[in-house]
Amino acid sequence: VGAFSPLMTETPLFFNRGSWQLYGVYHASDGGSVRTPFVFCHPFGEEKLWTHRVFVRFARELASRGHPVLRFDYGGNGDSGGLFEESSIETARADIDAAIDTLLQYAPAPRVGLMGMRLGASLACLAAVSRGDVETLALWAPIVDGKRYLQDLLRINVTTQVAVYREVRADREAMLKTLAAGGRVNIDGYEITREMSDQLHSLALIESIERPSCRSLIVQIERSKTAKVARELESLRDRLGRADLFIVDEEPFWKETLRFYEMAPNLFATTLTWLGHQ
Amino acid sequence: VNERQHAVTFENPRGHRLFGILHEPLANARQDVGIILLSPGIKNRVAPHRLYNKMAAAYVSLGFWVLRFDFYGLGDSEGEIREPLLANLYGSIQTGRYIGDTHAAMDWMRRTHGIERFVLGGLCGGGITGVLAGVNRRDLAGIIGLGLPVILDGSSIDKLRHMTTGQLARVRGHYLGKLFKPSAWLRLLTFKTDFRMLFRAFGVKGKGRNQHAGQSEQVSNLNPLFPPAFLSILTHRKPILLLFSGSDRLYAEYKEKFLQVYRERVSVLSESLQVEVVEDANHIFTFVEWQQDMLSRTRAWLQRVFPPQGHVEARSATSSQELFSAG
Numbered sequence: 020v021g022a023f024s025p026l027m028t029e030t031p032l033f034f035n036r037g038s039w040q041l042y043g044v045y046h047a048s049d050g051g052s053v054r055t056p057f058v059f060c061h062p063f064g065e066e067k068l069w070t071h072r073v074f075v076r077f078a079r080e081l082a083s084r085g086h087p088v089l090r091f092d093y094g095g096n097g098d099s100g101g102l103f104e105e106s107s108i109e110t111a112r113a114d115i116d117a118a119i120d121t122l123l124q125y126a127p128a129p130r131v132g133l134m135g136m137r138l139g140a141s142l143a144c145l146a147a148v149s150r151g152d153v154e155t156l157a158l159w160a161p162i163v164d165g166k167r168y169l170q171d172l173l174r175i176n177v178t179t180q181v182a183v184y185r186e187v188r189a190d191r192e193a194m195l196k197t198l199a200a201g202g203r204v205n206i207d208g209y210e211i212t213r214e215m216s217d218q219l220h221s222l223a224l225i226e227s228i229e230r231p232s233c234r235s236l237i238v239q240i241e242r243s244k245t246a247k248v249a250r251e252l253e254s255l256r257d258r259l260g261r262a263d264l265f266i267v268d269e270e271p272f273w274k275e276t277l278r279f280y281e282m283a284p285n286l287f288a289t290t291l292t293w294l295g296h297q
Numbered sequence: 298v299n300e301r302q303h304a305v306t307f308e309n310p311r312g313h314r315l316f317g318i319l320h321e322p323l324a325n326a327r328q329d330v331g332i333i334l335l336s337p338g339i340k341n342r343v344a345p346h347r348l349y350n351k352m353a354a355a356y357v358s359l360g361f362w363v364l365r366f367d368f369y370g371l372g373d374s375e376g377e378i379r380e381p382l383l384a385n386l387y388g389s390i391q392t393g394r395y396i397g398d399t400h401a402a403m404d405w406m407r408r409t410h411g412i413e414r415f416v417l418g419g420l421c422g423g424g425i426t427g428v429l430a431g432v433n434r435r436d437l438a439g440i441i442g443l444g445l446p447v448i449l450d451g452s453s454i455d456k457l458r459h460m461t462t463g464q465l466a467r468v469r470g471h472y473l474g475k476l477f478k479p480s481a482w483l484r485l486l487t488f489k490t491d492f493r494m495l496f497r498a499f500g501v502k503g504k505g506r507n508q509h510a511g512q513s514e515q516v517s518n519l520n521p522l523f524p525p526a527f528l529s530i531l532t533h534r535k536p537i538l539l540l541f542s543g544s545d546r547l548y549a550e551y552k553e554k555f556l557q558v559y560r561e562r563v564s565v566l567s568e569s570l571q572v573e574v575v576e577d578a579n580h581i582f583t584f585v586e587w588q589q590d591m592l593s594r595t596r597a598w599l600q601r602v603f604p605p606q607g608h609v610e611a612r613s614a615t616s617s618q619e620l621f622s623a624g
Contacts, residue, residue: 031304031316031373042304044316044373068340075373097343098304098318098350183544183579208346208583279339279383281370 029079034091036117042098043091043118044075045125046082055154056087056126058118060111060135060143064172065207066273067096070136072281073272077134080287084296087126091118104203104210108142108165108218115146130154134290137273138162141224144259147235148228156235156259157290160273163251165222172206172219179207225251225258235262236293238286240269265289299323300357307405309369309376310397316373317342317366317402319410320353325360330438330603331412332356333402334365335395335423335430338387341372344420345581348588352418355592359599362412366402368395388451390422391520392429399430407436414438416599421446421547421580424539425523431535432526439536439602441595444547444580447555448518457497459518463549468498519554528559531566538571538598540591542578571598 028047033040048054059074061067078088092099093114095106119131132155135143140161147153162168173191180187189197194204195216203210237259239252246266256264267289272280303319334349336342342365343349353363369376380386399417406412416439417427424442431437448459460468472495475481484490495501530537541548556563563570573594578587 029314029373031306033302033304040302042318065345068343068345071341071372072339097347098302100302103347179579179583183577205584208348208581208588210585275383277383278381279378279386281378 034121039094039100046078046088048085048087049083054085055132056128057132059090060139062137062139064209070273089122104212107215148231153233156233158237160240163224165219169219225254230260235259237264239266244268309401313369313375315366320357320363322357322360327360328411330414331362332416335419335426337420337423342367368398384450395426396430428526432529442539447523447551449520461549461553531569536569536602540573543576545580
């Protein structure tokens, strides 16, 4: 993975999706032949911030190899309009469609690629299945089981309570009841609504998808070089059909690590090689 | 709708293109003072849980232009970070890494939008950057520092040695609370306990090199750049709002590492300084009630320190290119 060219152009922009203005950055391809354009789908909550720079650098890597890229923020996230509590799995899915339409205005092409990470990978997968124009799908550490992921999120709230109050004032059961009653639960500062939690709860990626026509890459990210392949990712690979599954050695950079994670060299190399770039 | 948002770029002194969002007030826009929110740590221009978006919305409704932007090497901006460890990156921010970027933002806002003076504000690293960048700037109008760090971070700095008495008391309470838990004793007896932490919390002195001279124990990890910058700004009667979170170690560090040492000088200059605490809150104001408390206090401070000076027409733009593209 080499240094990116300083000559490439990156354009910040807003585009409309319903009443929201969504923010994005368009990375024009760096001359030469233009290859499949990509839309990037970011992870949820603070994971988006921790992974942001890796997304930027990988977008530059792809653009330098001829792929136009649109990175964008879902409504209620990042610099896009709307409140986080107005967003959900469904709104983010619709946002991806709008992002693809916007990308194709900048870089007309018959088919597109989607790259997503964590919950963004799950959303990209759902989008690829529902659309006929996705040629390539790259999934970095996808969330396969939304129910379990929701529990992980609630655990973050519990951790915050213990750190601040030195006790658990509302456990996960209580939080689920709050959500069921139409209340909100705070995860790292983001207010989860009943709508969001219901949609996460019912997210069962493997059961949700029919075999799409696109080629797919699944990357399992592990700190340990001896990690075994996750069974759920093998199932996802089988369900996707034309899919490859790799384990790469990287830190879980979607959360705080000791290192500043700007590049994920093994992840980049695996993905670029799979895409046909040496 | 109180505002219009613009995606903007401008260059820093190194020639890196910095990306930002400019919030334009649509009513009672004022040109005398604008607000620049400086990125905290590596959490980009949105800050944790979009805190800066919420702050921008709260301040633009008062008529202030607000700029949020990414420092070089972070967020969408150009440039690279060469420090492999976050602690060293934080240390470099605390010693002024982004002063040039901040000055570039001030100059760009003046040149393109006619803003005369600036409040530099931010959480954590954004706060200390504001203080360091604001020194000797005539166009500094004030500082809003949220959870501002007065110490230095770095991978070579032993955090354990520099814990405040408040932190140590908390750790002691933690250990004492486990006194009757068999699992805690098991950890102790199987040497899984952090003995350095345990001894530090209960004041047991070891024979390590740090304890030999006694002198190194006294060396503070106070950021040497902070006191002169902070006091200089106060000396020039530029208002500063420091807002800390009650559960944040940074408040204890401010009191213990800085205020105890500089109390006399600060008290002489206290007219321009306001220090507030959001009870219970953590460093990033996670819960909504803490966010609202912080927003309410900072808005009240802005309204008090910068009362509206009559309606001023926004400078007319001859082209959007002039207003919103690279300067």
